[in-house]
Structures are given as C-alpha cells and as structure tokens.
Amino acid sequence: MEINTGKKVGVQLCGFLFWAFFLVKVGYAHPSIHGSSQSLKAVSSLSDYSAFNVSGTVTDASSGKPLPGVNVILKGKPTTGTSTNKNGHYSLSVPSSQDTLVFSYIGYRKKKVPIKGRSRINVKLKSKTISGKQMVVVGYGTEQRSNLAGAEGTVSSTDLKNTNVASPDQALQGRIAGVSVHTNSHAPGGSISVTVRGTSSLTAGGTPLYVIDGVPISTSYETGQTSGGVGNGARPNPLNSIDISNIASIQVLKGASAAAIYGSRAANGVVLITTKHGKKGQQNIDFKSSVGISTISHKLNFMNATQYAKQINEGQQENGNPPTYSQQQIDSFGKGTDWQNQVFRKAVSQNYNLTFSGGSNNINYLVSGHSKIDNGIIRNSNFKRYGIKTNIEANPNSKLKIGTNLSYNDVVNNRVRTSAKGYGSQPGLISSVISAPPTIPARDSLGNPSNFSSYTGGGGLENPLVLTDKYKEQANTNRFIGNFHFTYNILKNLALRTRFGADLRNWRYYQYFPIGSEASAGSNGKATQNSELTVNLVDNNTLTYKKQFNNQSIKVLGGFSYQKQKDNTLSASAYGFPSDFYKYNNLGLGTNPQAPSSGASKWTLISYFARLHYILANKYILTASYRIDGNSKFGANNKYGTFPSVSAAWKLGNEKFIKNLNLFSHLKLRFGYGQTGDAEIGTYQSLSSISTSNGQFGAYAYNGKQVPIAYPNGIANPDLSWEKTKEFNYGLDMGFVNDRLTISANYYDKKTTAMLLNQPIPRQSGFSSVLDNIGKMRNTGVEVQISSENVVSKSFNWNTSFNISGNRNKVLSLGGTNYIYTGWGIYAGNYIHGSHVTRIQVGHSVSNFYGVVYDGLWKSKKQIKNVGTMPSATPGSIRYKDLNGDGTWSPNKDSKFLGTASPKFQFGLTNNFSYKNFDLHVFIYGEYGNKVYDIPLEHTLYNGSGLSAKRVKKRWTPQSPNNPYPAANSGSMFTINSADVVDASFLRFKNVTLTYHIPVSKRNNNGIFRKASIGVSVDNLAVITSYPGYDPEVNSFGGGHSPNKTKGVDRYAYPASRTIRFNLNLGF
C-alpha cells in the first residue's frame, strides 16, 4: 500500500481502533480478566482479618537490582498471592506464619521460602537464562541445557521480540553460530536460504528439517512451483505461511550427534520450533502492533535522458551510422524520466497480534490472532498474512496429559517479477528499469503508462510501469499446521507419548499478462492458474523411561514414526481475452485455451528410533541414538538406512580441581559423532517412466491441432539412496563470573558421501543425466558464541551476545567427472557450456564463479592489431586476458575461477542496553569474503546499452582512450567476466529498537494494564559494503529443490528497503 492512498490507511486504522475498543470494552465488562495481580489482590484481601502479614523486597541475585512484577504466591494455594511493585517490594497476608512462599519470575529460577514466623523476608532470585538449568527442546523431548553433549543453538522469544521478520527461518538470521541465513530476495515474502554448517548437498535439499511443536513440516514445493515460469526467479519462501509471533523458542540441532535422531532428513540440521503456552495462574491479554514505513535503502545512479541520448548517438557515430537523436530532440529531453522514482515507493507495513493466554491447575490455553501486511517498495508488491493460533493443554488426571497445537494462516503475496530477466519474453521489473531509456516519458497524456514501441529505443522493451501496474502475479497459500498429542504415564517412570500431526497446504499461483504486453505478444492476454495441494500427515509414538538412582540418571527413549506426503498439482491457462478486466479469474473466456496439466505424487517415510541419555555424578554425560528410516523415494535395492550417533560430555567445572581454580562458573568438554542423511529429492527419481505433455514446451500438431506427446524420461536407478553425512563435533563450553560471561565453541568436521548428483551423461544417450549417489564433499568449521552481561546495575544494564563462524567447503568427488557447470546467467551466453556461471570442481568449494578475466579496454585499433589476442574487437571494447598465452583469447581456454559466493566467515552481534524505563536493542550481522556475480553491473556499465552514470564522463572515446569504461558502441561479450564478480562482504545494522516501558502503576488508575511499552525501530538502518548493486545480500537462484549449486548471483533482484517502525505493546 502506498502511503498516499489514504483510503487503505483508513481501513487499517479502523481495524486497529476496533481492536482497541474491543479490548477496553471487554476489559471493563469482565474485571476477572483484567490481570492476574488485581484478581489475586482481591482474593488476598478477603482473608485479611485472620492474617499474618509478611513483606519484603525481591532482588536479582547477581545485580542486587529490585525485580518488579515477581509473582509471590502461597505454596499449595495459588489463589493467594501478589506481585512485587516497581521497587521490588511485596506485601502479603497469609493464613499462617508457618506457610511457605513461592517466588517466581520469568527468566529466573523459582524459589520456595518457608515463612517460619518472619514478617520481613527479602529474597534474591537467580537468573536462569545462562545458569545452565534452562530446559531446551531436543528431538522428541526436552533436556536441561547443562546436560547436553551435542551442538545446539537457541533463539529465544526475547531475541525475537524486537525483530520484524516474516518467517521463522528469518528469525535465525545472525543469531546462531554456524547457521547461515541468507536473504535471497528482499521482496515481501521473498526467499531465504538457511544453511547449517555449510553446503553438504548439491542436488538434494539444502534446507534444515523444520519441526513445529513436534510435527516435521513440508518445506519444499514439488512440481507446482516450476510451471508457469515461476521457477525463473528466487522462489518464495515456503515458511512464510508460518507466523512467528507466538514462538517461544527456536532450537537448532546443528551437529549430527544431536540431529541424528531425525535420521535421513537431518544432514542439513534440524530446527525445532516450540510455540508459547498459557501459564498457570495467569489470565493475560497481550496486544502487540507495529506500523512501519519503508523506503528503498539504496538507489543506483543512472544516466539522465540527455546523457543517454548523447551516448546512443556517439555509439551510432562510432559504428558509422547517422545519429539516432537530433540535436533538437536532445535539447528537449532534459533529465527525462527517472524510472527508479516511477516504480519505487514509500510503503506502509503493519503488524497486529492479539493473544489471550492463561491457565489454571489442570488446563492452560493460548488463543491468538494476528495479521501482517508488508507492502513492498516496488509498486503493487505486497505480502499479507492473517492467521490464528491455538494451544491448549490439559491434565485430566495425574497420569494423562492431552493437548493440541493448531495454527492456520492465509497468505496473499502479490508479486512483481524480479530476480529474473524473465523467460522468453516475460520481462522482469529490475531489468526493465535498467533498460528503460530515460528519454521516454513514463506516462502518456491520458496518464496511462506510455507505449514503448512508439518511441525510439523502446522496441522490444516493456514500460516498467506496465509491469508493476498491469502484469498481475499472485501467490496464495492457505496453510494449516496442527497436531493433537497425549502423554500417558503407564508406570511412574514410563510414559507413552503419541502425536498425530498434519501440515496441509493449499498453494495457488495466479498470473496475468495483459493485452499488448511483451509477455503476451500476439496472444491478447495470457492468464494462468497453478495450484498445488500438499497433505503431509505424521504419526509419532514414543515410550520414555526415566530413572534416577544415587548419583546416576538414565533416560531411555524408543519410538516409531510414520509420515506421508501427497502432492496434487493442477495448472490451466488460456490466451486471448476481450479485455484485461478479468485478469486470471475467468480462464473460460480465453479464446485460445491451453491444454491443462496435472500431476500427483506421494512419498512415505517409516522410522524407528531409540535414544539413551546417561549422566553420572553430574559430571559425565553419554548420549547415544539410533534411527532406521525407510523411504519410498529411493531405489528398490535401498529402501532402508540406519543413522547412529554417540556423544559424550565431561562437566569439568564440577570437578574439584577446576572448582578450586575459582575461575570458571562452568566448564564442559563435548565430543560427538553422528551419521545423518539427506533424502530431499523429488519422487520417482529411481524409476524410468514415461513423461507425457501437452503444453507449450512439449507437444506436436497434426491437421493444425495440437496433440499430446509421450517420451521416456530417464534411465532407472534401482540403487538410488540418500546422501550419507558423517560428522565429528568437538565442543567446549565455559562460564565465568557466575556465568556473566559464557563462551561456547565448536569445531566440526562433516563429510558427505554418496552425494546425489545428476551425473551428466553423453546426450547421445537421449538423456542428459542420471541421479546417482556418486559425490563426496567435506565441510569443516569453527563456531564461537559469546554472551556477556557487561554492566549489571540498578538503573543501567548492558548485555552482549556475539557469534562468529567460518565454514570451509571442499568438493572431494563428483563421481567420474572432474567438474560440472551450473547456474544460468544472462550475459554468460554462447560460451563455456552454454550460459553457466558456476563451475563445481573437485578440490574447490561449491558456488565458485568461473569465467574470463577483465583486462581493461582496447585503447586503439593499433593496440588490437599489435596484441592480436582479440582480432575482431573494436576500440573501446572490453579486453580479456589471454590466460594461457597462446596468442588468442578464447573463453573456453582462457577462463578461471573468479571467486566464491560462500563467505569466509559470518557473524552476528546483539547489544541490549537498558536504562531505567528505556531499552535499546542493536542487532548487527554480516558476511565477509563472499562474491556476487552482479548481472545489473554488466548491464549498466559494461554492456553497450549501459545506463550507469559512471559512463557519462568516463567512457572510452577516440579522444580519451584511457577512460575506464567501454565505448558507446561496445557490445556485450556474452561471457561471465571478472569485472562483474564483485566483493559482497557486508555489515548490516539489521535492527535498532528503542523501547520505552510506560510505568503502568502511574498510568493505570484503573489497573487495566499489566504492562505497556512504546518503541521505535529501524530495520536495515545501514549496510556497510562495497557492493555496487542494490544490496549485497542476494541470491537470485535461491530456494527450490537443489539450491546449493549456485549462490550469489544478482539477477536483477528486488532491492532492499529501510523501515522505520513504531511499536506498541500492551498487556492486560
């Protein structure tokens, strides 16, 4: 939504007012849900007459700072209680002076204090966040952090509260060492790549397994995404149909020893997402909202119309042609059209979340609704999500616990095509903006986008405003993720837990190319609808046995799981419409209906698993797990695989000789080994079957009528199996000064064998490749995570968390071949294996660009003749290095590696400051040493038609042959060129948030508010980089089935934005 369309703002404002009104109304009408402290006070006052009064102050054990809002209740009688005021003071009447008080506070350890007749009891609470007692989620269970032996990382809800991310994977960005979260596209709802500990697969999936409340969800689209030309850009994020506002924690199982319990899907790590639950004894209403204004963070500098026309004329002159523009025309052009200003806008985004949560002794609930509206900075691009979330848990009796987690989201993503030049004649927006001559007016006299074909230089190009305003592209997702579960304690130590989960996704893609547009050339409008229905069902059953005796603790888990996924795709399109009015909504009206297509596929996964967790003397920890996975996707000879793991830890800090050093507050050595797999490939890959088609890219005609076709699609591979990853992990955890400073470090060595590769076979076979387990790859890396409480005082607090990690990737084998080319680049046509930009070679890392080396310009005809390596070059065109020195430049023989898209290291830094009622949050992350192949740079600067302002005064002319940029008549060489492979290291100020906590005791004369805060955030405040394009964090090939082969290509990607956001959080 644009800021100047007041009508839409009005609608949203009304929505907001309605909620506010609703809350106030409900609040007044039902005092019982005003808040816990008020109702608890009411109860305690009832027993005043016979009471014993006790009071005191609750402080933080380490800082001595008073803690406001601490719950103080009577043990055994949760209805009698109070909470501390802003000075940490409490006062409570209790029935007996021999009762026990229970002090509890979020993030602190609960403390029970018998009154023993005292009337004044001061209590110190210890923070539990870094004390090691924190419970974390592990596969199929929970564990105390201090008792873990594997490599994990956590993002807590406190980390999440300041960010404005759209999906849970984005929330991991910069938070956990070794977890690389790369934004592929800055479009609303755009693609994100999550890589845990380096790229371990080329063909199978590269994304971690996501498990939400125990349900492994589906993260890949099957076929539906690739039809209709959608596959041409960075794909949308499949997780953007999941809201993050009710996430309690995200746990990443990084190392194989921790992840191996998830077997054949764990090689890329496992992300365990746990959503929030209601808390016993509370009745809370929370309302969170934010409104932001986004603008483009960085614009490119293009020529104006006069400069452009002069360059064109100069090029014509150099080619011996008459000038294209007359002097009179040039004089009239002036600055012409700034196409960036035409298509980029200020955009308003909004977030609302309303949550009711609470609980009593044997039931707790959370009911929540949310909406998110992100308007993109490109006209008419936006992302809207509406959803509900319900978590309910009940303990009907001491043996049984039942519960359900349900979420439903509706996502509407209006897109303007970026990250692609487009396929065929479907243009992309950014490439159009870059190509659009500034000499052409944006709109005609009627206010419609001008028709480019009527203007000189506009032939074959689309007006960018036609792309934003008239082309229609929408992706729609309805997604339900839910489960119901129950735990039954068969014996005191033996529990059976069963969970049935479902992930249902209905994806719909709509596309309309308007009449007269380049993309519907000759067809009078093209409309398409694609849909994919994914039904993923899972049944998990585990038996857990726990026993503690003397100084030993033992936990055994055994389980079985069954999961299946069915995909149904349907695609239909029609050409030829009487008007643009119907868009994609009335396919039947098309005079030229296209053959519809549909498909169905199904896979099944059957698993058995077990885990032993043993602790001796709170010093020695041993964990071992074993999983057997059977997967239908693999060859008849290889349906089942096994995945063992073992890890051990030594809590050195608990040994006397360490304790005596008085240096460490905790110290732990960890070792782990595990085997995992990657099974994320399409279905039916091991079979040879017949493909059928009746579409544009596969059909024939007799008698002027289209007929369907059939053809064999591959060679069968009955031995097809999953990729096998073996990983060693060595870890060290340290805590100092009562854990005010903690350091955790890991070194890992991860080797993937049986790597799935589409082994290229000679095309004379009739096929291009067979999928086979032939590759080997190794990733090694170091991860360091540091947390520290720098300043802890009464009024000022400062804490920092920092993580840094570096991964080294090496291809060890590609089966028989030494290298393969991959990744399509527009300007890399005609040479070196078609148009590929990346070469994957044994002994090198993946995502390495490969091409020719820029060596300045040809200064003169004489130089061209004398050097002789490029005899057909023209003066002022690009000179490439004759690398092999054979006297002739040839891209096939004179190419080399130009750099890798993988960073040398990446880091994240979070600083939280609090001063009295103010909080300041600063979050920075970055990557160092990565390269991007910048296609817009080629297009604007080195290609003949280049519009970059840099060329204005610095292009080659016969008079100034030493200028650095090509002559006006220089054409593109159509080959990947080192000048376009640029450093894309960056440091991003992702989020700065200043929050003011309104002192509620003063404001709330009625005691309505439990808490209230207002704040202002800047998302993407600044990016420090030398990258010449819109944004260095880019990957136009991101997403999809095999996202790892090519990274770091900027193929006209969506520019990044800067957002100023105002936040309001209210608790009732």
Add this chain to the structure above:
Amino acid sequence: MQFFKKMNKSFQSILGLLLLLIFIGLISGCSLNEQPYSSVATKDFYKNQSQAQVALNGVYARFWWGIYTTNLIYLNGNPGGLPLQHYPNPNNYDDFSWTASANELQSDWTVGYDAINRANTLLDHLNHSKIPTNVKKNIAGQAKFLRDLVYFNMVELWGGVPLYKHGTTSLKNVNKPRTSKDSVYAFIENDLQSAVSDMSPYSKSDHKAGKATSGAARALLAKVYAQQQKWSKAAAECKKVINMNVFGLMPDYHNVFSPAYNNNKEMIFSIQHLQGGHTSSRSNGYPFSFGPAGQSTSNGSVHFYNVGRGLVYWQADSSFFKHTPDTYRKQQTMRDSMPYYYPSGSSNLVHKTVKLNRPFIVKYYYLDQSTGNLKTNMGIPVLRYSDVLLTYAEALNEANNGPTPAAYQAINKVRARARAVGTSHQQPESVYPPLSGLSQKAFRDSVLMEEAREFVGEGHRRLDLLRHNMFISNAKKHGINAQDYQKLYPLPSAELNRNPNLKQNPGY
C-alpha cells in the same frame, strides 16, 4: 474431565494397554513401494495403438527444437556468402569463425539424439504391442523416417556420429564412439527403404495431416543418395517420387508456404506448427527471423507487424538480391520495399509502398490483418516437390556427364513456376527464360543457382555446395577466410567432455 477423574485404577491400566496396542499396531501395514500416479513405467507403455501414437508424437515433437528451428538457417542456410546474411552484421557463420561451444551445435546434437532415442524406444517396444499390423507398420515407418532425417542432418553437420539403433536403457550404452560416415549412411539408406515399405501404400490423409509418408521417405532417400554423389540412384529415386503422381508444384509460389495451404501437394514433408507469438515453440519462428520488423524509413519510424520487434536475424545478401531476376518468385521471397506498414505507435495499417533499408526475406510473411500479427501456423519445409525436381535435374546431369532432356524438363518446370505460369500473376517468358544447350558445368551452376533462389531461407545452401565440393571454394570466392576442415562442424565441446570416446573432427 469428570470422566477421567472417575476412572479407577484398573480402567487406567486397560487404557494404557490399549494405547500400547495402537502403538504397535501402527508399525505394521506400511509399504515403501513407490506408486507413480501421473506417469507410467516405461515397460508398461507402448502397449496399445493410442500409446504408440502419443509416443510417435513425442518423436515428432523434438522437431519443434533443435535443427528445424533457426538453427537450420545458422548452420546450413547461412554460411559463406549467398544467399543470406546475418542481420545486421555478419555473424561467425557468415565469416567461418564458429566454435565447438556454439549453442546451435549443442542443441542440434541434444535434440537430435533425443528424437533418435524416442524413435528407437518406440520401435523396440512396438513389436510386443497389441496393435493391428498395418497400423503398427505405419507408426514404425514414420519413426524410422524421423530418425533417418535426424541422422542425415547429423552426418552432414559432423560426419560420422555415434549410431544408436535401440533405445538407451542402462548406463552401459551411453559412451558409444563415433561410427564412420559411410556406416551411418548405410544405416540410413537401409532404414529408409524399410520405412518406404512400412508406409506403403502412400496415405494421402497422413500427408494432409502433416505426417511422414512413403513419399517423404522416398524423397529423403533421393536426397541421401544425391548427397553421397550416388547420382544414378538419386535420379532413380527422384523418378519414383515423380511417378507416384501424388505430388506436384503449386502454380503460385506464394501459396507453397501459406498457412491456408498447409501440407499442399508440393510440401512433401514439413514440420507442423500452430498459431502463436514469436515466443511459443508451437509457432513457426521463421516469420520473425527474416521479416522486416521495424524500420526508420523516409516515411518515418514504421513497423510491419505487431510483435516480434527486434527478432530479425537474417536479411537477403545484397548482391544475391540484386542479381536475382525479378520473377514473381523473387517478389514473394525477397523484398526491399513493402506495400504496407504501420506507423510507429499505431495499429492502423497504411497501404502505401515503403522502401526498406535492406532486402529482407518475406517468404514466411503472412500478415493477419485483423490482429496485425504474423501468422505462424505454416510448416517449416523439409522436403518439397521442387526439391525433388531440382535434385532429379542435378543427378541426371552428373550421372550422364551432362544435362538430359529430362533434366531440362525438370529444371524448366521450376523456372516456369517462378514466373507464376498458369496464375493471374503470370509473367512473360523473357523475365526468366527456360534453359537449353548448356554444358555439364554450366548446367550444374544453373541448378545450384536455381536451388539458391528456390530454397532461400529453407536451410539448403550448405548441403547443395557440399555435394559438389564447392562449400569451401565458394566461401573463398566471396572473400571469406575458410579452411578445408570447415566442411564439417566441430562436435559440441560439452559432448567431448562427457564422452571421452568421442574424437573431435580434425582442425578444431
């Protein structure tokens, strides 16, 4: 909840046991066999007539890609001067500087072998299918014709190529080395003879539909003989096609390619196409590759159809244009002026002659005046009756050390048609008189020039010159630095990387 509270202990134990049983029960009864829903296993296909027919369609479908796209013009229609020139500047086929990594070569190889494998797989399975014999034979004949057409194009591009007679079912057969050119030709000749008999008698309805017929297989066989300089066999095969009496020349050259006359009596075999823009593989892309798109002219900035701006790849060679007699055929083939145009930014056709900057090929230019778009649903010509006549004349001249009366008769038929004899456009004989009294060499040169004029924009020129060992000398005559080894194209470099058993052609 009251229910649970009232449960007694034994009831709870029973419940626990039940849950345990459910847990165990779930383990059994799951299968990991993969069940495809929207595709069929290869071994289960080709069982009946309709399956065999869609599989045959799949062979034809490969001709929407590869050589019978603009590649044909790049590789066979364009190199070495006449009659085309790449637009607007010469490309590396014009000046003989092509390389082994050229996309055109790779795509012809890839798509060609796809078609061969599809045809082979169909032929392998056809024997075991339950289809009436005559239908089975007709399908087999078409499949053979199509693979022979591919092999024929391949041997002329590259010389000997790996010869596959059966579909690829395992990795063992994917690395075959090249077979000699003679062996491939021997296979083609044999296979085409069998295709002729499989598709006999000639089916008029198949021809009308755009499918291969026994006539097409004969005509191709004639060309295969001629290309190997087996002149008498070529002449005999041409005679057989002529004697079938089912093919003939269209009196009006303009109608030969017209979508209104698809699969006419002259079009022995063509690649079928449908209406659609310049981006659809369903459409014949030629109209956009040759036609004048938009021009800055004395009448201002104009265009000649609504789509496909900037797609023009070729123009007529200027000297060829200048030296071609002004026959009706020339007017329907090449133009340096157009009788109508659209002013830029307008969709109102102006009927007024406008001079073009350069001569363009208008052979496939059929404007749909209701939409302003070019029609694309005409076939891409592969075998034409005029080709049979000219090959006949050429072969007789070579076989008999000079032109025979039948040779004159054949070529003069084509020349007369160029004057639109028998139509309202008929021109006097003086415009383009019939030939007589020529030496063998003069006749040969006349046939070659006739072929250049008759088949401009159909991708014939390279093969015509190769038949007489004139490909390189002709290029040199036009001032091009051509080398002897360039008679053959290099094998695609990617294929040499994938298959170490392949040896590159000498010189590359």
